[in-house]
Amino acid sequence: MKKTWFKRALAALCALTCAVSLAGCGSSQSDGKIRIGIKFDQPGLGFKKSGTYVGFDVDVAKYIAKKLGYTEDEIVWKEAPSKQREAMLQNGDVDFIIATYSITDERKKVVDFAGPYFVAGQDLLVRKGDTSVRGPEDLNGKRLCSVTGSTSAVTVKEKFANEVQLMEQPGYAECATALFSGIVDAVTTDDIILAGLASASRGRLEVVGKPFTQEYYGVGVKKGSNDLKKKINAAITDMEKDGSWKRALADNTKGTNYTPNPKYNPPVPNGKGNK
Numbered sequence: 001m002k003k004t005w006f007k008r009a010l011a012a013l014c015a016l017t018c019a020v021s022l023a024g025c026g027s028s029q030s031d032g033k034i035r036i037g038i039k040f041d042q043p044g045l046g047f048k049k050s051g052t053y054v055g056f057d058v059d060v061a062k063y064i065a066k067k068l069g070y071t072e073d074e075i076v077w078k079e080a081p082s083k084q085r086e087a088m089l090q091n092g093d094v095d096f097i098i099a100t101y102s103i104t105d106e107r108k109k110v111v112d113f114a115g116p117y118f119v120a121g122q123d124l125l126v127r128k129g130d131t132s133v134r135g136p137e138d139l140n141g142k143r144l145c146s147v148t149g150s151t152s153a154v155t156v157k158e159k160f161a162n163e164v165q166l167m168e169q170p171g172y173a174e175c176a177t178a179l180f181s182g183i184v185d186a187v188t189t190d191d192i193i194l195a196g197l198a199s200a201s202r203g204r205l206e207v208v209g210k211p212f213t214q215e216y217y218g219v220g221v222k223k224g225s226n227d228l229k230k231k232i233n234a235a236i237t238d239m240e241k242d243g244s245w246k247r248a249l250a251d252n253t254k255g256t257n258y259t260p261n262p263k264y265n266p267p268v269p270n271g272k273g274n275k
C-alpha cells in the first residue's frame with residue numbers, strides 16, 4: 001500500500017521533471033544557450049528597455065559570454081531579484097548572475113563568486129533639496145526603504161536598527177516610488193544604483209554622496225564551478241586591460257554625476273574582496 005503510493009508519487013515527480021527540462025527550464029547549456037541572471041529594473045546597471053537589456057552589468061555579462069564562446073543571440077536573460085539570487089544559482093536556473101551582487105562570506109556558504117569586477121559603496125538617496133539627511137549621521141528617526149535580500153537592508157539592521165524604521169521592497173524602483181510619495185525619507189543601497197535612479201527621476205531625487213560601506217561586485221556561480229569561475233576571472237581581467245571595462249562604465253553612467261571610487265576601481269579579480 002505504502003509502496004504503491006510512493007511509486008506513484010515518484011512517477012509523477014519524474015514526469016514533472018522531464019516536462020520542465022523539455023521546456024528548457026532545467027539544467028544549462030543543453031540548447032547551446034547561456035542563461036545569465038541580471039536585474040531588469042536598475043537603470044545604468046541591468047535594465048529591460050522595450051525588449052532589450054542595457055547597463056554596465058549587461059555589458060560585463062556580454063563580454064564574459066563572448067569570451068566563453070556565446071554570441072549575443074545565444075544569451076537568455078533572466079531576471080534575478082536580490083532575494084532570489086542564491087536559489088537561482090543553486091537550482092541551476094542560470095549559469096551565472098551579474099546583478100550588483102556583493103561578494104559576502106554569508107553568500108559564499110551557498111554559492112561561489114568570480115570577480116570582483118566593480119566596487120561600489122552603500123549610500124543614501126533623498127528628495128532633491130531635502131537637507132535633513134546629509135549623511136548616515138542624520139538617520140535618527142528617519143524612515144528608510146531598501147530591498148529584501150540585499151546587503152543594504154542587512155547593513156541598516158546592523159548599524160542603524162535602533163534609530164530608523166526600515167521598509168523593505170522587492171526592488172529599488174519600488175523604493176524610489178515610496179520616496180517620491182513621501183512614505184519614506186530616504187532609499188539606501190549602493191551609490192551606483194542610486195545614481196541611476198536619481199538620473200531616471202529627472203532631477204527629483206539626489207544621491208547624498210557619503211558612502212559608508214564597500215560593496216565588491218562578484219559574478220555569482222553555482223558552488224564548485226571552479227572552471228567557470230577561472231574563465232570568468234580571465235574575461236574580467238581582459239575587459240579591464242583592453243579598455244572595454246572603462247568604456248562600459250563611462251557609457252552607462254553618462255549624465256549621472258557618478259564617479260567610481262578610484263581607490264578601489266578597477267578591482268583585481270580573485271583579489272581583495274574575494275579571497
Ligand code: GLU
Nearest residue numbers: 082100101102150151215
Ligand atoms: N550590492 C548589494 C547586494 O548585493 C545591494 C544591491 C542589490 O540588492 O543588488 O545585496
